[in-house]
Amino acid sequence: MARVLITGANRGIGLALARHYAADGWHVHATCRDPDKAEALGALAGDRLSVHRLDVTDAASVAACAAEIGDVAIDLLINNAGVSGGTATGLADIDYARWAHTIDVNTFGPTRVAQAFVEPLAASERRLLVNISSRLGSMAENTEGGSYVYRSSKAALNAVIRSLAIDLAPRGIVVVALHPGWVATDMGGPKVPIGPDESVAGMRRVIAGLGSADSGRFYAYDGREIPW
Numbered sequence: 328m329a330r331v332l333i334t335g336a337n338r339g340i341g342l343a344l345a346r347h348y349a350a351d352g353w354h355v356h357a358t359c360r361d362p363d364k365a366e367a368l369g370a371l372a373g374d375r376l377s378v379h380r381l382d383v384t385d386a387a388s389v390a391a392c393a394a395e396i397g398d399v400a401i402d403l404l405i406n407n408a409g410v411s412g413g414t415a416t417g418l419a420d421i422d423y424a425r426w427a428h429t430i431d432v433n434t435f436g437p438t439r440v441a442q443a444f445v446e447p448l449a450a451s452e453r454r455l456l457v458n459i460s461s462r463l464g465s466m467a468e469n470t471e472g473g474s475y476v477y478r479s480s481k482a483a484l485n486a487v488i489r490s491l492a493i494d495l496a497p498r499g500i501v502v503v504a505l506h507p508g509w510v511a512t513d514m515g516g517p518k519v520p521i522g523p524d525e526s527v528a529g530m531r532r533v534i535a536g537l538g539s540a541d542s543g544r545f546y547a548y549d550g551r552e553i554p555w
Contacts, residue, residue: 329453332356332401334383334440335408336533337365340459340507343523344405347531349375356396358408367389383436384428393443400451403409403534404444405435406458431553438487449498456495457534458488460504462547467554485545485555494542501537506546506553509536 331348335341336357345357349371357524358381361366365378379395382388412429414420439459448454462468462483483502492502508525529548545553 328353328354329402331403333405334358334381337368337378337502339527340510340523341407342367343527345376346371347527358392383440384431386439389443393500401444401453403455404448406440408436409433421475429476429480433445434483437484441491441545448500454500455537456502458484459507460484460489462506463554465553465555489543496542501539501542503541506547510550512551
């Protein structure tokens, strides 16, 4: 049975990813900060889905989660946990403490998780490391300005992804950035073009087609390649 590890699986895109992969016969290691409060995720728990405590901002929590999951191969790791950085987007509105926290979650967090699970990934057959980014992190597609906190956290994540793709290539691990679209979630808001299920269906098609030539690239949920 193929195994997928999904961070931030208690709501929105992460919850939809967990539900879809479990329904398709994968064993899902679904993580979140507080499993006791993740009722929707807990309802999915069973033979095909196990719930684990993981705070991506806490190195000890990441290590504890890796130890709990143990010595099993992880075919697909989806770094999904993330925060929006708040609703204030203008230059005059920057909250530097919130900015630091956003970088910790959106950039440091996926890096901590990749470090902790590189061996289980390398031991698997598929060896896929997928990082949920955003087109707002694209330097080339930033034609609107603003969103300093969120943009910078995802642009920094994209730089990490490019380096991971190079550094992990000798181990056969494919590393990509994936833009889920503008999705109707707690973070994306309700009045947006697509829902979590549509986003996840598209992302799963992209993920299923990934090969070594895709490592270090940036894709949207609909398969379009996004320039860095």
